[in-house]
Amino acid sequence: MADRPTGGEVRVSGFSSQQTTERDLWKVRRRVGMVFQDFRLLPGRSALENVALVLEVTGTRRKAILPKANRLLDQVGLSTKVGALVEELSGGERQRVAIARALANDPYILLADEPTGNLDDRATRGILDLFWDINATGMVVLMATHDLELIRRYPDARLLELDQGKLVYDSATADVETP
Amino acid sequence: MYAMREAIAAFHRAPVLIGLSSGMVGLALFVVGLFSLATYNLQIALTAIEARVEVVVYLRDDTRQSEIDHLLGELAAYPEVSRVNYVSKRDALERAQRELPEFGQLFLESEVNPLPQSLEVELRPGNRTPDVVERIAGGVRNYTFVEDALYGEEWVDRLFALRRIGFASTAVLGAAFALVAALIIGTALRIAIFARRDEIYIMRLVGARNGFIRRPFILEGAMAGLAGGLLAIGLTYGTYRGVYAYLFEVAWIPAGWVGMGLVAGALFGAASSGVAIRRHLREV
Known part of the structure; x- marks a missing residue:
C-alpha cells in the first residue's frame, strides 16, 4: 500500500501486488482504509479538512463532501471538534480523525498499524471500542499490535499471531501453535 | 477548483x-x-544605424529627363524600395554648402558646379541588407547614364x-x-x-x-x-x-x-x- 513488497504477493479485493502497476495503485488504496500509529494527518488543517481531503481526492460531488465529512467525524465522536486544527487535538482525538478519514472512501477493509501505540490507556480503550463499533457495521478491521493484553480484553476478536513473518496462531481455528 | x-x-x-x-x-x-x-x-x-543604409545613384550631367524618369520608375518598382528622391546638381550644391560650411567658400568661388545629380534610394525596414543594396546598385550600374551607384559597401558589410x-x-x-x-x-x-x-x-x-x-x-x-x-x-x-x-x-x-x-x-x-x-x- 505504502511500499511495494520485496517478496511474496499481497492480494486485496481482487488486486494483486504482482499485477497492479504503480499507475493503478490508487484503485487499491481507495478500497483500503488505513490508520497509523503517528496519525499522518495534515498539519495546519482542521479535522474536517483532513477528512474532506479524501473525499475531494476521490472525486466526491462538492455538495456531498462537507455533509459526509461531518457525518464521519460524528461517527467517531468528534462532532464538537470539526473545526479544530490538528495541532489543537489530543492524541486520541487525532487518531479518531485518522479513523474518520480512513472510513471516508467506504473501504472494504480498515487496516490499523499500531493505532494505539502513542495513546494513553483511556484513549486506547476508546479507539478499540470505536473499531469494534465499526466492525459491527460489517467492515473488516485488521489491527496490528504488540500488546497482547490489550487484545485479550476483546475475547470475541479474531486473533492472528505472526512470528518472523509466519502465522503461528489463529483463534478462529486454534489449530496452529498456541501462543 | x-x-x-x-x-x-x-x-x-x-x-x-x-x-x-x-x-x-x-x-x-x-x-x-x-x-x-x-x-x-x-x-x-x-x-x-541600419536606417541610414541607402543606395545613391550618381547620374551623368548629360542624362536626359526621360532617362531619369525611366530610372525613377524602375527603382520605385522594386518591392524593397520605399522612396526614391531626385537630387539635382543645384540641390546637391545647396546641401553641400549647408552641411559642409567649411567648404562654403570653395563652392561659392567655383564657376562650375562639380557635384553630380543623383537619385537617393531609400529602402523599406527589413530590406536594408547587403544582398538587396548590392542587387539594386548592380542593376542600375548597367545604365549608360549612371556614373556610379554607391552604398558604403564595407560599412554595410560591417554593420x-x-x-x-x-x-x-x-x-x-x-x-x-x-x-x-x-x-x-x-x-x-x-x-x-x-x-x-x-x-x-x-x-x-x-x-x-x-x-x-x-x-x-x-x-x-x-x-x-x-x-x-x-x-x-x-x-x-x-x-x-x-x-x-x-x-x-x-x-x-x-x-x-x-x-x-x-x-x-x-x-x-x-x-x-x-x-x-x-x-x-x-x-x-
Missing part, C-alpha cells in the same frame, strides 16, 4: 517558503530582464556582421540565461515540494491519482513564477530608471516583452514545478 484552492492556500500556509521560491524565480528572471533591456537597446541602436554577432550572442546568451533561470526555478520549487512531502505521501495513501496531486503544485509553480516575473520586472525597471538617471539614455523594453516575461515566468514556474513533482512522485 480544488487545485486552484490548494495552490492559493499554499501561499497562506507557507508564505516564507513560497516567498523565497518567488524571490529566487524573480532574481533568475531579473537577469533575463537585464539581458532583454541590453538586447533591446542594442537592437534600437543597430536599427537606427551586418555586427548584427549577426549580436543575433548569435543574443540567442546563445538568452538560451543560457533561460536555462539557468529554469534550473534555479526548478530547484526553488523542488525545495517547496520537498517541504510538503508528508502531504504528498498522505494524498497518495488516501488514493489520490498522480494527476490530482500534481495539479495544485503546477498551479502553485505558475503563481510563484508569475510573482517572480512581477518582481523581476520591478527590479529591471528600477535598474532602467537608475541607468537612465545617472549613466546614459536607454529605452524601456516594449510592453509585449514585459507581457512575454510574465507569461514566461508563469510557464517556467509551472513547467519546473511539473517536472519536480513528477520526479518526486516517482521517487516516493
Whole structure:
C-alpha cells in the first residue's frame, strides 16, 4: 500500500501486488482504509479538512463532501471538534480523525498499524471500542499490535499471531501453535 | 477548483517558503530582464544605424529627363524600395554648402558646379541588407547614364556582421540565461515540494491519482513564477530608471516583452514545478 513488497504477493479485493502497476495503485488504496500509529494527518488543517481531503481526492460531488465529512467525524465522536486544527487535538482525538478519514472512501477493509501505540490507556480503550463499533457495521478491521493484553480484553476478536513473518496462531481455528 | 484552492492556500500556509521560491524565480528572471533591456537597446541602436543604409545613384550631367524618369520608375518598382528622391546638381550644391560650411567658400568661388545629380534610394525596414543594396546598385550600374551607384559597401558589410554577432550572442546568451533561470526555478520549487512531502505521501495513501496531486503544485509553480516575473520586472525597471538617471539614455523594453516575461515566468514556474513533482512522485 505504502511500499511495494520485496517478496511474496499481497492480494486485496481482487488486486494483486504482482499485477497492479504503480499507475493503478490508487484503485487499491481507495478500497483500503488505513490508520497509523503517528496519525499522518495534515498539519495546519482542521479535522474536517483532513477528512474532506479524501473525499475531494476521490472525486466526491462538492455538495456531498462537507455533509459526509461531518457525518464521519460524528461517527467517531468528534462532532464538537470539526473545526479544530490538528495541532489543537489530543492524541486520541487525532487518531479518531485518522479513523474518520480512513472510513471516508467506504473501504472494504480498515487496516490499523499500531493505532494505539502513542495513546494513553483511556484513549486506547476508546479507539478499540470505536473499531469494534465499526466492525459491527460489517467492515473488516485488521489491527496490528504488540500488546497482547490489550487484545485479550476483546475475547470475541479474531486473533492472528505472526512470528518472523509466519502465522503461528489463529483463534478462529486454534489449530496452529498456541501462543 | 480544488487545485486552484490548494495552490492559493499554499501561499497562506507557507508564505516564507513560497516567498523565497518567488524571490529566487524573480532574481533568475531579473537577469533575463537585464539581458532583454541590453538586447533591446542594442537592437534600437543597430536599427537606427541600419536606417541610414541607402543606395545613391550618381547620374551623368548629360542624362536626359526621360532617362531619369525611366530610372525613377524602375527603382520605385522594386518591392524593397520605399522612396526614391531626385537630387539635382543645384540641390546637391545647396546641401553641400549647408552641411559642409567649411567648404562654403570653395563652392561659392567655383564657376562650375562639380557635384553630380543623383537619385537617393531609400529602402523599406527589413530590406536594408547587403544582398538587396548590392542587387539594386548592380542593376542600375548597367545604365549608360549612371556614373556610379554607391552604398558604403564595407560599412554595410560591417554593420551586418555586427548584427549577426549580436543575433548569435543574443540567442546563445538568452538560451543560457533561460536555462539557468529554469534550473534555479526548478530547484526553488523542488525545495517547496520537498517541504510538503508528508502531504504528498498522505494524498497518495488516501488514493489520490498522480494527476490530482500534481495539479495544485503546477498551479502553485505558475503563481510563484508569475510573482517572480512581477518582481523581476520591478527590479529591471528600477535598474532602467537608475541607468537612465545617472549613466546614459536607454529605452524601456516594449510592453509585449514585459507581457512575454510574465507569461514566461508563469510557464517556467509551472513547467519546473511539473517536472519536480513528477520526479518526486516517482521517487516516493
